[in-house]
């Protein structure tokens with residue numbers, strides 16, 4: 001490992017986290033709920049707003065979002081970054097935050113995200129506005145309903161190549177709902193069966209509405225600081241983070257059944273010095289039921305093509321061998337356009353032992369993964385509640 005990798009290992013810790021407006025924010029807009037989450041996270045870290053000298057965020061609705069957010073929060077940061085790699089952004093931000101703090105550019109960074117597509121403002125992830133902003137020229141002639149149609153293509157290919165079944169994919173949604181039922185904050189908590197997933201209306205074949213993530217309001221924020229200055233009661237250490245990218249339009253994805261999630265996860269684990277077997281819980285970006293199947297395979301939790309069988313029989317559900325998306329994920333808890341911020345917050349809460357009924361016993365090491373675009377950008381981080 002290079003010195004650079006060694007320097008960033010455990011360099012920063014997450015000392016505060018919070019969410020706001022999860023599900024339905026009651027008409028509050030994206031700035032309002034993001035601000036609520038930021039203030040609560042800063043309080044949680046035992047800091048004051050004037051201690052925050054770094055701000056990172058990304059948005060689907062505004063090209064100068066960081067200017068807006070910083071002004072709204074009344075901050076005068078000396079470090080800002082709005083790296084936008086879709087839903088992978090917030091996990092990726094941890095890599096930049098570690099480098100910035102290690103280089104002495106700032107001391108306490110807030111990483112925040114919020115959107116309110118239900119009642120407030122904000123651009124829906126599936127709206128025509130997105131398509132106009134970011135056209136997909138190779139695909140437009142076919143008028144896909146994106147993002148679902150791109151993920152539907154990957155799903156169909158996986159079914160064709162490996163015999164993955166609709167029932168196996170439905171297991172992912174059912175497991176997410178079982179976790180959500182243990183989480184008072186989750187938006188969707190009514191029981192969900194495999195039959196319910198299969199019987200829901202088709203959105204983009206073979207995906208039904210229950211194979212697709214929610215469109216909810218929600219905001220989340222975390223505070224990161226140098227690990228040796230993390231005097232919070234329960235710091236969560238960022239041991240290793242990595243990013244990877246392969247394509248933008250799904251038509252340019254070399255193999256619809258293989259993402260570069262393995263590249264980012266392997267590098268994050270190498271930087272962290274953590275083996276796959278040491279991971280106690282996993283937060284994956286479940287925009288659609290195919291995502292966890294692909295990511296678990298690509299990260300090496302099971303062999304390529306065996307993801308459908310791997311997620312079956314409740315293995316990733318409460319009480320299963322590998323706890324995945326313990327808040328209910330984007331499928332059942334919250335998904336305001338981009339999700340990975342909420343995987344980060346959930347991992348921190350688990351590693352601090354704050355999760356009540358859904359608490360994973362003896363949770364020490366978590367892997368959090370973000371996915372951006374249409375299986376395009378991948379970012380992974382390894383978080384621990386221990387430091388060696």
Ligand SMILES: CC(=O)CC(=O)SCCNC(=O)CCNC(=O)[C@H](O)C(C)(C)COP(=O)(O)OP(=O)(O)OC[C@H]1O[C@@H](n2cnc3c(N)ncnc32)[C@H](O)[C@@H]1OP(=O)(O)O
Nearest residue numbers: 086087125126145147203209212213214215287337372373
């Ligand atoms: C951002 C990243 O980097 C990575 C990612 O996260 S990718 C994932 C981003 N998020 C999504 O794609 C959200 C996926 N989920 C959804 O779109 C919705 O939950 C859902 C369409 C599956 C169901 O939602 P719903 O509220 O029950 O459906 P409904 O109210 O009937 O439809 C919502 C909208 O989708 C449209 N729609 C639904 N199904 C459609 C279809 N098959 N074809 C075209 N349009 C469709 C509807 O016309 C409606 O559009 P308007 O709001 O403009 O009227």
